[in-house]
Amino acid sequence: xxxxxxxxxxxxxxxxxxxxxxxxxPRPLKGFxxxxxxxxxxxxxxxxxxxxxxxxxxxxxxxTPALEPEEILLSDYGVDANKQIYRFTDLEKNRVGLRxxxxxxxxxxxxxxxxxxxFPFKRYQVGKVWRFDKPKRGRFREFLQLDAxxxxxxxxxxxxxxxxxxxxxxxxxxxxxxxxxxNDRKYLADVLxxxxxxxxxxxxxxxxxxxxxxxxxxxxxxxxTGQLLLQDFDSALEYERMQEVKVPPDTARELLRRTQDxxxxxxxxxxxxxxxxxxxxxxxxxxADASLTRGLDYxxxxxxxxxxxxxxxxxxxxxxxxxxxxxxxxAPTSPTGVGLSIGVDRLLAALKLAGxxxxxxxxxxxxxRSSAAVFVAVFDDCEVSQLAAVARRLRNAGIPTELWLxxxxxxxxxxxxxxxxxxxxxxxxxxxxxxxELGKSPPTVQLKDLRTEFGEAGKQIEVPIEGLVEKVKDLxxxxxxx
Amino acid sequence: xxxxxxxxxxxxxxxxxxxxxxxxxPRPLKGFxxxxxxxxxxxxxxxxxxxxxxxxxxxxxxxTPALEPEEILLSDYGVDANKQIYRFTDLEKNRVGLRxxxxxxxxxxxxxxxxxxxFPFKRYQVGKVWRFDKPKRGRFREFLQLDAxxxxxxxxxxxxxxxxxxxxxxxxxxxxxxxxxxNDRKYLADVLxxxxxxxxxxxxxxxxxxxxxxxxxxxxxxxxTGQLLLQDFDSALEYERMQEVKVPPDTARELLRRTQDxxxxxxxxxxxxxxxxxxxxxxxxxxADASLTRGLDYxxxxxxxxxxxxxxxxxxxxxxxxxxxxxxxxAPTSPTGVGLSIGVDRLLAALKLAGxxxxxxxxxxxxxRSSAAVFVAVFDDCEVSQLAAVARRLRNAGIPTELWLxxxxxxxxxxxxxxxxxxxxxxxxxxxxxxxELGKSPPTVQLKDLRTEFGEAGKQIEVPIEGLVEKVKDLxxxxxxx
Numbered sequence: 025x026x027x028x029x030x031x032x033x034x035x036x037x038x039x040x041x042x043x044x045x046x047x048x049x050p051r052p053l054k055g056f057x058x059x060x061x062x063x064x065x066x067x068x069x070x071x072x073x074x075x076x077x078x079x080x081x082x083x084x085x086x087x088t089p090a091l092e093p094e095e096i097l098l099s100d101y102g103v104d105a106n107k108q109i110y111r112f113t114d115l116e117k118n119r120v121g122l123r124x125x126x127x128x129x130x131x132x133x134x135x136x137x138x139x140x141x142x143f144p145f146k147r148y149q150v151g152k153v154w155r156f157d158k159p160k161r162g163r164f165r166e167f168l169q170l171d172a173x174x175x176x177x178x179x180x181x182x183x184x185x186x187x188x189x190x191x192x193x194x195x196x197x198x199x200x201x202x203x204x205x206x207n208d209r210k211y212l213a214d215v216l217x218x219x220x221x222x223x224x225x226x227x228x229x230x231x232x233x234x235x236x237x238x239x240x241x242x243x244x245x246x247x248x249t250g251q252l253l254l255q256d257f258d259s260a261l262e263y264e265r266m267q268e269v270k271v272p273p274d275t276a277r278e279l280l281r282r283t284q285d286x287x288x289x290x291x292x293x294x295x296x297x298x299x300x301x302x303x304x305x306x307x308x309x310x311x312a313d314a315s316l317t318r319g320l321d322y323x324x325x326x327x328x329x330x331x332x333x334x335x336x337x338x339x340x341x342x343x344x345x346x347x348x349x350x351x352x353x354x355a356p357t358s359p360t361g362v363g364l365s366i367g368v369d370r371l372l373a374a375l376k377l378a379g380x381x382x383x384x385x386x387x388x389x390x391x392x393r394s395s396a397a398v399f400v401a402v403f404d405d406c407e408v409s410q411l412a413a414v415a416r417r418l419r420n421a422g423i424p425t426e427l428w429l430x431x432x433x434x435x436x437x438x439x440x441x442x443x444x445x446x447x448x449x450x451x452x453x454x455x456x457x458x459x460x461e462l463g464k465s466p467p468t469v470q471l472k473d474l475r476t477e478f479g480e481a482g483k484q485i486e487v488p489i490e491g492l493v494e495k496v497k498d499l500x501x502x503x504x505x506x
Numbered sequence: 507x508x509x510x511x512x513x514x515x516x517x518x519x520x521x522x523x524x525x526x527x528x529x530x531x532p533r534p535l536k537g538f539x540x541x542x543x544x545x546x547x548x549x550x551x552x553x554x555x556x557x558x559x560x561x562x563x564x565x566x567x568x569x570t571p572a573l574e575p576e577e578i579l580l581s582d583y584g585v586d587a588n589k590q591i592y593r594f595t596d597l598e599k600n601r602v603g604l605r606x607x608x609x610x611x612x613x614x615x616x617x618x619x620x621x622x623x624x625f626p627f628k629r630y631q632v633g634k635v636w637r638f639d640k641p642k643r644g645r646f647r648e649f650l651q652l653d654a655x656x657x658x659x660x661x662x663x664x665x666x667x668x669x670x671x672x673x674x675x676x677x678x679x680x681x682x683x684x685x686x687x688x689n690d691r692k693y694l695a696d697v698l699x700x701x702x703x704x705x706x707x708x709x710x711x712x713x714x715x716x717x718x719x720x721x722x723x724x725x726x727x728x729x730x731t732g733q734l735l736l737q738d739f740d741s742a743l744e745y746e747r748m749q750e751v752k753v754p755p756d757t758a759r760e761l762l763r764r765t766q767d768x769x770x771x772x773x774x775x776x777x778x779x780x781x782x783x784x785x786x787x788x789x790x791x792x793x794a795d796a797s798l799t800r801g802l803d804y805x806x807x808x809x810x811x812x813x814x815x816x817x818x819x820x821x822x823x824x825x826x827x828x829x830x831x832x833x834x835x836x837a838p839t840s841p842t843g844v845g846l847s848i849g850v851d852r853l854l855a856a857l858k859l860a861g862x863x864x865x866x867x868x869x870x871x872x873x874x875r876s877s878a879a880v881f882v883a884v885f886d887d888c889e890v891s892q893l894a895a896v897a898r899r900l901r902n903a904g905i906p907t908e909l910w911l912x913x914x915x916x917x918x919x920x921x922x923x924x925x926x927x928x929x930x931x932x933x934x935x936x937x938x939x940x941x942x943e944l945g946k947s948p949p950t951v952q953l954k955d956l957r958t959e960f961g962e963a964g965k966q967i968e969v970p971i972e973g974l975v976e977k978v979k980d981l982x983x984x985x986x987x988x
Contacts (some may be wrong), residue, residue, distance in 0.1 A: 082908030426564030
């Protein structure tokens with residue numbers, strides 16, 4: 025429909041804007057991603073599902089800024105984190121940085137606003153984080169994290185709850201091919217003590233062990249015993265730091281042997297594992313792994329990683345652990361904490377790799393380019409009001425509906441152009457009506473099923489507008505038409 | 507429940523981490539906000555409602571990076587935007603910046619990936635944006651925006667759809683006290699032409715007119731006629747730019763007079779306004795306002811702002827317009843576009859100010875610190891498995907349920923401590939059961955309604971576990987108990 029105007033639009037001066045002298049390259053930065061509708065909808069659905077399940081367990085949402093004071097981010101969380109933070113000076117000369125996880129901000133909020141919160145405090149949070157890392161498959165410089173944390177509660181019930189919720193969310197998404205690696209740093213500390221490795225070296229030892237999966241046993245052995253050369257490190261500082269570990273070769277061999285003995289760890293964790301089974305997490309999904317430490321320095325007990333079968337090469341799709349001292353960096357008392365982080369973009373990449381992200385997989389079913397279930401075609405501007413009323417009727421019944429919007433070029437009005445659009449956007453049904461149908465008493469429309477072979481005549485029926493909602497619901501639910 | 511462990515935890519060395527020499531101040535940056543659960547849930551609900559309604563109109567989600575190449579952000583969108591961008595050099599020496607809106611990235615994506623998209627392309631996007639602005643009530647340096655845009659369709663049907671969707675979302679949230687200011691830059695350009703103001707000055711004139719609401723008629727008059735002094739500007743560049751406008755005083759007076767004549771504008775927009783009414787937007791919500799221009803340079807036609815009654819002082823809670831040339835800055839062809847942006851944090855601030863954000867307002871009903879509807883108390887570690895099964899039963903029926911997690915201090919197990927927590931977290935119902943109840947055949951629990959006066963004895967009933975879900979549903983739906 026053309027608007028009725030006083031003063032005609034064509035005669036008005038078109039506002040001219042300067043074009044950039046050279047056209048800009050429309051690419052995102054390296055390691056950053058654009059998400060177009062079908063994939064973005066899948067990502068949104070993953071996030072919605074996890075949030076829904078966490079709410080079912082009584083978690084409440086929270087949000088914090090993406091930009092934090094640099095000093096908050098630079099606290100001693102581990103060398104790697106400090107090298108990976110995007111930091112700069114703002115226009116008021118403050119040193120600021122983009123957060124590299126959601127846990128540090130949580131700790132800051134507990135310290136700042138703990139008096140306003142009920143404890144144990146259970147929150148989930150969805151947000152982007154940034155790490156200046158080398159981009160590769162499944163590893164991005166900006167990625168979406170979904171965290172759930174429980175602050176102020178003792179092991180292992182909170183750990184059980186977090187993993188039970190993850191299992192439920194995965195089940196709702198149709199993701200069954202996953203497993204959880206779990207360990208406890210207290211158990212590992214016990215092993216270190218038995219082997220005579222000093223407490224002061226524990227953190228560095230954990231950081232070296234964390235590389236076992238990626239770098240293999242020989243490299244880790246060399247790093248533990250201090251046999252690596254300076255050239256193996258990114259900086260002299262890092263080299264110096266590693267030299268502090270220096271475990272005798274026999275001890276290092278024994279440590280690596282023990283990290284492969286999961287039986288003893290399972291014994292240590294037996295109560296925990298039993299509760300997990302009660303909560304519906306199948307035992308075969310849980311793999312006790314004494315070599316798992318997680319990279320960040322703030323973990324003090326339980327640690328875990330979520331892996332997708334067939335997509336191990338992209339790394340873990342989530343992970344977390346217990347950090348009982350972290351909040352004390354900002355607050356006079358340090359409530360205990362435990363949390364779990366889903367790497368949403370990593371999960372998306374892993375699903376693609378494992379084939380679960382294909383159009384026909386359970387997790388992707390119903391994901392399309394448009395959110396609409398019905399497309400309403402428009403041929404004549406004079407009929408917009410009537411056809412908009414049809415669209416409104418469908419929307420009021422909760423059926424997502426798209427009314428054709430005129431693109432303003434010659435072919436804009438042709439039925440084939442409009443149906444091609446609806447088909448491309450993945451909309452299953454189309455309403456087609458001209459003056460013939462709308463002029464009847466009672467008025468009708470043609471209802472076309474676009475999921476059948478394109479253009480197949482048999483799949484089009486005439487329906488009175490009064491009965492349209494019911495007919496659409498029938499077709500969408502898969503009932504056979506009359 | 508204590509985990510059954512081999513090797514006792516107390517004897518293990520507790521991992522000691524370095525404390526920062528001085529405790530860090532746990533504050534967010536100036537102009538940045540933490541959102542704690544009750545407010546965060548309200549914010550989440552606003553976002554969910556808008557997304558739901560946009561999907562109902564056939565919009566699909568999209569996402570883009572928060573960090574963009576600087577050159578993408580710095581394209582000539584207007585002086586103010588360029589002064590407000592957080593920009594820096596990353597570790598690979600790229601000049602980068604945090605996005606100041608979601609529209610520029612949309613234009614970049616259309617240019618980069620347009621061949622993958624169906625047109626007209628309808629997308630919504632939720633994301634944070636950053637502007638280095640002077641913080642005040644309702645104006646933040648980091649804020650959440652929710653944008654819906656339609657690319658590749660002619661006026662005014664897309665505009666109608668966007669405003670109809672906003673009206674529906676507001677209605678679902680119980681927000682009725684709002685209005686929409688609308689104008690069309692093409693109409694304004696017509697006025698400028700009639701007054702003999704050159705096309706080349708149109709953009710600058712619009713930018714000056716945009717200040718009418720904030721700075722008043724006299725200051726705007728001075729700026730239009732070039733009577734302002736250098737000291738009134740933040741920079742010589744800005745001053746110089748303004749000097750280019752220099753409208754003769756009589757013309758400036760006439761221009762200001764005409765921007766107050768909404769009758770002629772209503773005539774120009776009459777077809778548009780009629781369609782809005784058909785779509786259920788009450789005519790009194792729409793205020794034609796010929797002085798409205800919006801600050802950013804890329805608008806070419808329709809512009810609008812959403813205002814909350816009683817909270818005009820925080821500024822508009824949303825706005826947008828038509829930008830028919832923007833995409834051409836990145837792409838060889840320039841599909842037309844029109845979009846609308848909801849300032850979620852501004853809206854939250856405005857709701858608080860207007861009183862609609864209070865606990866009893868329709869928009870905030872049901873918003874609490876925990877997401878749970880039922881709290882399950884735990885007195886004895888031995889009963890955790892049984893009580894966890896009760897929690898599971900409720901969750902499996904879709905009822906958000908929180909199982910008490912032991913905080914690990916002495917008072918952790920007392921009933922009063924646990925109920926105080928549930929009350930503080932705003933959980934309406936509590937399940938209380940010890941060996942007496944759980945040992946019965948069939949086992950039962952006590953169900954307590956915490957919404958009644960705290961501790962009132964009459965509001966506690968014993969229910970067999972078999973019938974618990976039904977009873978809880980009754981109580982939550984407000985049915986009277988037997």
